[in-house]
Amino acid sequence: MIRVILPHHLRTLAHVGDEIHVDLNGSATVRAIIDAIEEKYPVLRGTIRDHETKKRRPLVRFFACGEDISHDPPDTPLPDPIAKGTEPFFIMGAIAGG
Amino acid sequence: MSGIRVLAGTRKGAFILTSDGKRKNWKVEGPHFAGWEIYHMKGSPVDPDRIYASQTSAWFGQIIQRSDDGGKSWNTPGGGPATNPQGMSMGESNKFVYDGVPGTHQWYDGTQHPWEFKRVWHLENHVYAGVEDAALFQSKDGGGTWQELSGLRKHDTGPKWQPGAGGMCLHTILLDQKNPERISVAISAAGAFRSDDGGQTWKPINRGLHSQYIPDPLAEVGHCVHRIAMHPSRPNTLFMQKHWDVMRSDDAGDSWREVSGNLPSDFGFPIDVHAHEPETIYVVPIKSDSEHFPPDGKLRVYRSRSGGNEWEQLTKGLPQRDCYVNVLRDAMSVDSLDPCGIYFGTTGGQVYASADGGDSWKPIVRDLPAVLSVEVQTLK
Numbered sequence: 001m002i003r004v005i006l007p008h009h010l011r012t013l014a015h016v017g018d019e020i021h022v023d024l025n026g027s028a029t030v031r032a033i034i035d036a037i038e039e040k041y042p043v044l045r046g047t048i049r050d051h052e053t054k055k056r057r058p059l060v061r062f063f064a065c066g067e068d069i070s071h072d073p074p075d076t077p078l079p080d081p082i083a084k085g086t087e088p089f090f091i092m093g094a095i096a097g098g
Numbered sequence: 099m100s101g102i103r104v105l106a107g108t109r110k111g112a113f114i115l116t117s118d119g120k121r122k123n124w125k126v127e128g129p130h131f132a133g134w135e136i137y138h139m140k141g142s143p144v145d146p147d148r149i150y151a152s153q154t155s156a157w158f159g160q161i162i163q164r165s166d167d168g169g170k171s172w173n174t175p176g177g178g179p180a181t182n183p184q185g186m187s188m189g190e191s192n193k194f195v196y197d198g199v200p201g202t203h204q205w206y207d208g209t210q211h212p213w214e215f216k217r218v219w220h221l222e223n224h225v226y227a228g229v230e231d232a233a234l235f236q237s238k239d240g241g242g243t244w245q246e247l248s249g250l251r252k253h254d255t256g257p258k259w260q261p262g263a264g265g266m267c268l269h270t271i272l273l274d275q276k277n278p279e280r281i282s283v284a285i286s287a288a289g290a291f292r293s294d295d296g297g298q299t300w301k302p303i304n305r306g307l308h309s310q311y312i313p314d315p316l317a318e319v320g321h322c323v324h325r326i327a328m329h330p331s332r333p334n335t336l337f338m339q340k341h342w343d344v345m346r347s348d349d350a351g352d353s354w355r356e357v358s359g360n361l362p363s364d365f366g367f368p369i370d371v372h373a374h375e376p377e378t379i380y381v382v383p384i385k386s387d388s389e390h391f392p393p394d395g396k397l398r399v400y401r402s403r404s405g406g407n408e409w410e411q412l413t414k415g416l417p418q419r420d421c422y423v424n425v426l427r428d429a430m431s432v433d434s435l436d437p438c439g440i441y442f443g444t445t446g447g448q449v450y451a452s453a454d455g456g457d458s459w460k461p462i463v464r465d466l467p468a469v470l471s472v473e474v475q476t477l478k
Contacts, residue, residue, distance in 0.1 A: 059157040093158070096156075
């Protein structure tokens with residue numbers, strides 16, 4: 001089970017609480033986690049990454065174990081604490097604007 | 099008894115303002131979608147309790163919301179298989195994908211720039227969505243899925259279109275109730291376009307526009323049209339608030355003439371037509387394109403009862419000193435009661451209403467976030 005922390009606006013959009021859980025079939029990667037999120041919460045399709053190109057939206061960032069991994073290739077294996085569910089995977093909105 | 103529902107889209111959520119036909123006492127509900135930009139909301143003329151909302155964010159993209167109970171509850175309409183096993187919609191209603199290869203348009207610096215979808219600016223019935231970067235989409239399943247009417251974006255002049263300061267948005271969609279094949283749209287800063295075959299093919303309708311801020315002031319495209327309005331009974335007569343100049347056409351846009359007349363400034367954003375008097379129109383003059391606030395700090399609506407040229411200022415109930423708000427292009431609307439009600443919202447968060455055709459005004463609410471759009475539903 002993967003633990004994911006969504007930004008506030010996506011929590012309200014998906015009607016979920018502070019933390020959501022998704023199960024993966026294969027290894028834990030950013031692509032696999034977002035695939036699972038979009039499958040479980042289709043209303044979030046297009047809000048984290050582009051509908052078609054699957055590129056991360058510019059003002060969305062990914063953090064794992066305190067590291068900004070937003071620019072890592074999406075199929076890079078994530079650290080064990082994320083894969084084992086001992087640490088949550090963070091999806092954040094960049095601090096920008098007012 | 100009749101009633102009024104005002105749909106106010108703001109920078110930080112949606113608000114629904116309701117009153118009975120007297121339009122004196124108002125109930126304010128919201129914010130819906132708190133913290134999100136609501137560029138536009140539109141009620142269905144067939145079922146007024148069906149309301150569409152364009153919810154958008156630079157961070158998280160475009161969401162289409164729909165209410166089937168007058169705004170009490172909202173859902174994303176979905177599409178394809180209606181729901182997944184958890185009962186949630188499949189998210190297709192948020193998917194706006196340009197038809198084919200998107201191509202390029204002109205960027206601010208004159209280079210070519212890829213067409214990139216950003217948001218839905220304006221919703222119109224049946225349902226159409228005007229989007230940024232400029233294109234027209236339609237939905238035939240109540241907002242569940244969207245398809246582009248790509249003949250517009252693929253017009254030969256497309257590579258010459260360029261964004262205005264607010265983005266390259268398709269912000270006006272006019273439907274001719276007497277001729278369902280005719281659709282007119284306006285794009286900032288490309289100009290106005292008309293289709294006479296249901297949106298398949300388009301032609302620019304900008305002859306007579308004169309824009310000194312572009313290299314060729316009489317160019318076929320490139321004009322920063324801010325808004326077009328039409329009375330349903332006179333679909334060949336169009337009124338335009340251009341970046342500068344208030345214009346009029348009596349041949350469905352084939353030719354335009356200026357009707358700015360005695361306005362204190364002919365720069366502005368919204369323009370609208372009285373519900374029962376097709377020659378009575380309203381604008382809100384703004385000082386200039388460099389100073390987006392009313393001349394002399396006085397918020398004045400101007401009314402022409404002659405379809406332009408002769409204008410009278412309407413000030414009763416509006417601030418006449420120290421007022422430096424703006425009124426955006428989609429932030430004015432009219433009801434169909436008698437006397438006609440006029441409504442507009444400001445970037446200062448006020449929504450003003452006039453229940454007497456503009457003679458006097460009162461704020462319905464004063465302290466909303468900046469108002470992006472105002473739509474009015476007249477409820478029977």
